[in-house]
Amino acid sequence: MPGTVTIAGAGIGGLTAALTLARRGFSVTVLERAVALDEIGAGIQLSPNASRILVDLGLGDALATPAVVPEAMVVRSATTGGTLASAELGEAVARRYGAPWWVIHRADLLAILAAACRSESAIHIETGVTVTGLALASDGVRLDLSRDGERNSATTEALVGADGLRSAVRAALGDGAPPDFRRRVAWRATMPMEAVPQALAGGRLGLWLGADAHCVHYPLRTGRLFNIVVLLKADAPVEGWRAPGDPALLARRLAGWPAALREVVARVDDWQCWSLADRPAWFGPERGPVTLMGDAAHPMLPFVAQGGAMAIEDAAVLADEAATTPDDLAAAFRRFAARRKARVARVQALARRNGAIYHLKGPAALARDLAIRVMGGGIVASQDWIYGWRP
Numbered sequence: 251m252p253g254t255v256t257i258a259g260a261g262i263g264g265l266t267a268a269l270t271l272a273r274r275g276f277s278v279t280v281l282e283r284a285v286a287l288d289e290i291g292a293g294i295q296l297s298p299n300a301s302r303i304l305v306d307l308g309l310g311d312a313l314a315t316p317a318v319v320p321e322a323m324v325v326r327s328a329t330t331g332g333t334l335a336s337a338e339l340g341e342a343v344a345r346r347y348g349a350p351w352w353v354i355h356r357a358d359l360l361a362i363l364a365a366a367c368r369s370e371s372a373i374h375i376e377t378g379v380t381v382t383g384l385a386l387a388s389d390g391v392r393l394d395l396s397r398d399g400e401r402n403s404a405t406t407e408a409l410v411g412a413d414g415l416r417s418a419v420r421a422a423l424g425d426g427a428p429p430d431f432r433r434r435v436a437w438r439a440t441m442p443m444e445a446v447p448q449a450l451a452g453g454r455l456g457l458w459l460g461a462d463a464h465c466v467h468y469p470l471r472t473g474r475l476f477n478i479v480v481l482l483k484a485d486a487p488v489e490g491w492r493a494p495g496d497p498a499l500l501a502r503r504l505a506g507w508p509a510a511l512r513e514v515v516a517r518v519d520d521w522q523c524w525s526l527a528d529r530p531a532w533f534g535p536e537r538g539p540v541t542l543m544g545d546a547a548h549p550m551l552p553f554v555a556q557g558g559a560m561a562i563e564d565a566a567v568l569a570d571e572a573a574t575t576p577d578d579l580a581a582a583f584r585r586f587a588a589r590r591k592a593r594v595a596r597v598q599a600l601a602r603r604n605g606a607i608y609h610l611k612g613p614a615a616l617a618r619d620l621a622i623r624v625m626g627g628g629i630v631a632s633q634d635w636i637y638g639w640r641p
C-alpha cells in the first residue's frame with residue numbers, strides 16, 4: 251500500500267516529485283523553508299527530456315500558455331559576431347523527440363507546479379518550515395524542524411531531500427562539505443522585448459561564445475520579455491545570494507563584443523549575480539527510507555541547461571521505483587539512486603567541459619568555432635542522449 255512521503259524543498263524538483271508520487275497513490279507532505287512559493291525573475295529552458303514528463307503529468311496546456319518555443323538555437327562567436335551554427339528548435343524538436351523545447355519564466359513554472367500540487371488532495375504543502383536535521387528511526391525518519399524560529403520534530407515514513415545546492419538533508423546524511431565554486435559567475439536580467447535592438451529581438455535562443463565569457467538569451471512570456479544571462483570567468487565567488495552586479499564592470503568585460511550585445515547589456519541596470527558551483531553526485535548513504543534528488547543530489551553548472559531537467563527526470567524515476575515496492579521505500583530509493591547515478595554524473599561532467607570550451611580564446615577558440623561550424627544544424631541532435639531520454 252502506498253504510504254506517506256515527506257519532501258524537503260518546494261523547488262522544481264520537490265514539487266514535480268510531489269506530483270509524480272501523488273499520481274502513484276502516495277500521500278505527500280512538502281516542507282518549504284520560504285514563507286511563500288515565489289521565484290526570481292529569470293527564465294529556464296525546459297528541453298524535451300523534461301517537458302515530456304510535465305506533459306505526461308497533464309501540465310502541457312498550462313505550460314504552453316506562458317512558455318515560448320524558440321524558433322532556433324543560434325550559436326555565434328562573440329569575437330567576430332559571425333554565426334557558427336543554427337539548429338531549428340520548433341517543429342524539428344517536436345518531431346525528433348515527441349516533446350517541445352520550452353523557455354519559461356521560473357515564476358510561471360513554479361506557480362503552475364504549485365497549483366497542480368494544490369489541486370491534489372493527497373499533497374499538502376507547508377511553507378515557512380525548515381528541515382534542520384534527521385535521524386533514522388525504526389518506524390521511518392525523525393525530522394528536526396524549525397517553524398517561525400520554533401524548534402520541533404516530526405516522524406515520517408520516508409524522506410526525499412529536494413532542498414537544493416546547500417541541502418540540509420545532505421548535510422544531515424553525512425555530507426556537509428560546501429559546494430565547489432567553479433570560477434564562474436552568472437549575471438542575469440530580464441527586460442521588455444521592445445527595448446532590445448532589432449538584431450537580437452525575436453523568437454530565437456542565442457548563445458554567444460567569447461574569451462572567458464559567454465552569453466545566453468531567449469524570449470519569455472509569449473515573447474514580451476527578453477531574458478539574458480552573461481557568464482563570466484571569476485577568481486572569487488560573489489558575496490551572498492543574488493548579489494547585485496555592477497553594470498560598469500560588465501561593460502568593461504564585454505568591451506570587445508558585438509555592438510548589439512553591448513547595447514542590450516548597457517540597457518540593464520539591475521543585474522543579479524550567482525556564483526556557480528557543483529558537488530559530486532550523491533543520493534545519500536543508501537540505507538533507510540531517505541534519498542536526495544535534484545540539486546541536493548547532483549547540482550551542476552548551467553552550461554547544458556539541465557539542472558532543472560535532471561530534477562524533473564529524478565521525480566519521474568523516483569515515483570516509478572516507489573510504486574514498484576510501496577511497502578519497501580528504502581529498497582525503492584536504492585534502485586532510484588542506481589538508475590540515476592551514471593546519467594546525472596555524465597551531464598555534470600559535460601556541463602563542466604562546456605564551461606571550459608565556451609570560454610576558450612586564441613587558436614583553441616578558432617578550433618572550437620570550426621568544430622561547431624562543421625556540426626552546424628546537427629548541434630542539438632548531437633545531444634540525443636540527453637534530449638531523447640524517457641523515464
Ligand SMILES: Cc1cc2nc3c(=O)[nH]c(=O)nc-3n(C[C@H](O)[C@H](O)[C@H](O)COP(=O)(O)OP(=O)(O)OC[C@H]3O[C@@H](n4cnc5c(N)ncnc54)[C@H](O)[C@@H]3O)c2cc1C
Binds near residue numbers: 259261293413416438
Ligand atoms: C544561471 C542558471 C541558469 C540555469 N538554467 C537552467 C536551464 O535553462 N534549464 C535547467 O533545467 N536548469 C537550469 N538551471 C539549474 C536549475 O535552476 C536548478 O538545477 C534547479 O532549480 C534545481 O531544482 P531543485 O528543486 O533541485 O532545487 P532548488 O530550486 O534549489 O529548490 C530547493 C528548494 O528547497 C528549499 N529549501 C532549502 N533548504 C531547505 C530546508 N532545509 N528545509 C526546507 N526547504 C528548504 C528552497 O527554499 C527551495 O525552494 C540554471 C541554474 C543557474 C544558476
